[in-house]
Amino acid sequence: MDILVCVKRVPDTAENEISVNGSGTDIERDDLVYSVNEWDNYAVEEAIQIRDKVGGSVTVISVGDSESEEVLRREMAMGADKGILISDGAFEGSDGKGLAVILKTAIEKDKYDLIFTGAQADDGAGQVGGMLAAMLDLPYASLVNFIEVSDDKKIKIGREIAGGQQEIDEIDLPCVLSIQTGINEPRYVGIRGIRKVASVEIPVLGASDLGIDQGLVGSAAAKVSRVDYFMPALGKGAEILEGSIEEKADKLIELLKSKGGIK
Amino acid sequence: MAFQIFTYILHKDGVVDDTAAEMAAAAAKLDPAASVTAIVVGSKTDPVCSSLTASFKEVWKIDNDALAYPNSEVIRGLLANVIPKGSIVLIAHDHFGMDLSPGLSVKLDGAYLPDAVGFEGIEGGKLKAVRQEYSGQVSTHVLCDISGGAVITIRPGSFTALAAGSAGGSVVDKTGDALTSGMPGGKRRFVEVIEAEVGDVDITKSEVLVSIGRGIGEQENIEIVNELAKAMGGDVSCSRPIIDAKWLEKSRQVGTSGKTVKPKVYMALGISGSFQHLGGIKGSPFMVAVNKNPKAPIFQVADIGVVEDLIEFVPMLTEKINEMK
Ligand SMILES: Cc1cc2nc3c(=O)[nH]c(=O)nc-3n(C[C@H](O)[C@H](O)[C@H](O)COP(=O)(O)OP(=O)(O)OC[C@H]3O[C@@H](n4cnc5c(N)ncnc54)[C@H](O)[C@@H]3O)c2cc1C
Numbered sequence: 001m002d003i004l005v006c007v008k009r010v011p012d013t014a015e016n017e018i019s020v021n022g023s024g025t026d027i028e029r030d031d032l033v034y035s036v037n038e039w040d041n042y043a044v045e046e047a048i049q050i051r052d053k054v055g056g057s058v059t060v061i062s063v064g065d066s067e068s069e070e071v072l073r074r075e076m077a078m079g080a081d082k083g084i085l086i087s088d089g090a091f092e093g094s095d096g097k098g099l100a101v102i103l104k105t106a107i108e109k110d111k112y113d114l115i116f117t118g119a120q121a122d123d124g125a126g127q128v129g130g131m132l133a134a135m136l137d138l139p140y141a142s143l144v145n146f147i148e149v150s151d152d153k154k155i156k157i158g159r160e161i162a163g164g165q166q167e168i169d170e171i172d173l174p175c176v177l178s179i180q181t182g183i184n185e186p187r188y189v190g191i192r193g194i195r196k197v198a199s200v201e202i203p204v205l206g207a208s209d210l211g212i213d214q215g216l217v218g219s220a221a222a223k224v225s226r227v228d229y230f231m232p233a234l235g236k237g238a239e240i241l242e243g244s245i246e247e248k249a250d251k252l253i254e255l256l257k258s259k260g261g262i263k
Numbered sequence: 264m265a266f267q268i269f270t271y272i273l274h275k276d277g278v279v280d281d282t283a284a285e286m287a288a289a290a291a292k293l294d295p296a297a298s299v300t301a302i303v304v305g306s307k308t309d310p311v312c313s314s315l316t317a318s319f320k321e322v323w324k325i326d327n328d329a330l331a332y333p334n335s336e337v338i339r340g341l342l343a344n345v346i347p348k349g350s351i352v353l354i355a356h357d358h359f360g361m362d363l364s365p366g367l368s369v370k371l372d373g374a375y376l377p378d379a380v381g382f383e384g385i386e387g388g389k390l391k392a393v394r395q396e397y398s399g400q401v402s403t404h405v406l407c408d409i410s411g412g413a414v415i416t417i418r419p420g421s422f423t424a425l426a427a428g429s430a431g432g433s434v435v436d437k438t439g440d441a442l443t444s445g446m447p448g449g450k451r452r453f454v455e456v457i458e459a460e461v462g463d464v465d466i467t468k469s470e471v472l473v474s475i476g477r478g479i480g481e482q483e484n485i486e487i488v489n490e491l492a493k494a495m496g497g498d499v500s501c502s503r504p505i506i507d508a509k510w511l512e513k514s515r516q517v518g519t520s521g522k523t524v525k526p527k528v529y530m531a532l533g534i535s536g537s538f539q540h541l542g543g544i545k546g547s548p549f550m551v552a553v554n555k556n557p558k559a560p561i562f563q564v565a566d567i568g569v570v571e572d573l574i575e576f577v578p579m580l581t582e583k584i585n586e587m588k
Binding site: 011013014017018019020027095096097100119122123124125126127128129130131133134135138139140141142143156158159160161162163164165166167168169170171172175181182185223224225226227228229230231232233237238239240241245246248249250252253255256259260261262263 | 396405556
């Protein structure tokens, strides 16, 4: 089974407090810690487990700037066989469709039985996998939290639906799946693992290498574009307890008592 | 120019989902002059369709026994057969909408705007919308060129439902048009739905929930929360990363893909406040958030906020409660 996993380098929200910069044009990027998108990491782990069971290969691919190489290397340290970086100034400002076009062009250069994306990334859009499938005319399933490879024509999958229920489907190969967290337990990657793949060459492909129709990508083709960032104001806002940590605990206990929170 | 807007209706067991009235509100906000058509796909949908005629001028029905379970691979093909290019299609951003919509926007050759939480008007063919990124830590304004049509998913709960009016709408049967070339989407076949596991504690019945998120840091720290829950007479629940790490049973997860809870008091400890988590909390409980990040989105929805490291704060709180008792 030859498996391709699309991965993205993102600010690690578990490590960072994300805030807006002074002019609202971007998030504050100084001191941000980056890592691989959490959902993509589960997708790579799943691909590796399938390959180890039935044979084949795992390729990780990323569209991004030169720094995205580090996440490809990290996923190769996990066990992916090959990395491909797609990078070109002409891709800047692409919307979801533009990204899907870029990936589609790269995917058509090879043959894959399974194509994975994460269920979503830092922008919460969850769009590239579904678009890619439609452009490649392949079947698609999102939020996949279970995969059983039965034969080389079709596989059995589970999708996460509402309220902890799971939808079981059968899907023909090749197909595109977006992978949900919790499908497996991604292995730990240590410094030593990363060192091992430090000198493996990762090819970098640009628009002309891929032969991409430049009218379909980049900011000029984008139908969706971000104007600015701002801090959300959803509700009325909590009353923030002030004082020392002890005083906060005392105040909270009084409030909890009055609301029936201490039985 | 007025837009032709379609809204995809979610329904189950003959009952229209709450999001239908929210989609109607979103459509009205997008373009008050637009004609809005509801689309119902399923099997034995007549009761659903007729109940929608109070809210929509036109209700399109695509009805067939093979459509009893909503398989989005099938439905995408059907919709692409009947929805004219250039239309705007509104769909709820849930597990079904996420499955259906990105590909539908490719089929209809329109823009795709995912998970919108607000609309702020149209200028020169471009819709200004509000989205969130980084699990709700920041918001963005985006411009979406809808002049050539668009598929837009709407976050459930972000538009206030329109009360059913007296639209006096009519039902149009589109089944024939949708199925002109047979049933599409045969490459993904629905097999079954597996029900959620039943756990040792039913958190949907708890009056006091002490809920933990990724901020708990390590599995062994859960003990301090167990003790707080015991002191308060409540139960422990959690956000999704705790389940993904297999630190607690799936039946303890609160949220859209977990349980819907209705406690009197909800303690959110080290939980950032993503909409998928908040979507599982109903009945406006008294909510306390403990988080070391003063900008965490949870503080916008909680009643009381404590900006502290929970690893320090929780044991102190437990001790004080136990002393008082
Ligand atoms: C289709 C789909 C369905 C989903 N369904 C659900 C669902 O049902 N339920 C759910 O919960 N999520 C669900 N999610 C995931 C959701 O998007 C978020 O990723 C998740 O809710 C985040 O959990 P969290 O708040 O615990 O973690 P994070 O967002 O990482 O937040 C951790 C918080 O802890 C704080 N913190 C860290 N250390 C400390 C400390 N020592 N003391 C105090 N505070 C600290 C941080 O400041 C941060 O605010 C779903 C996602 C998708 C895509």
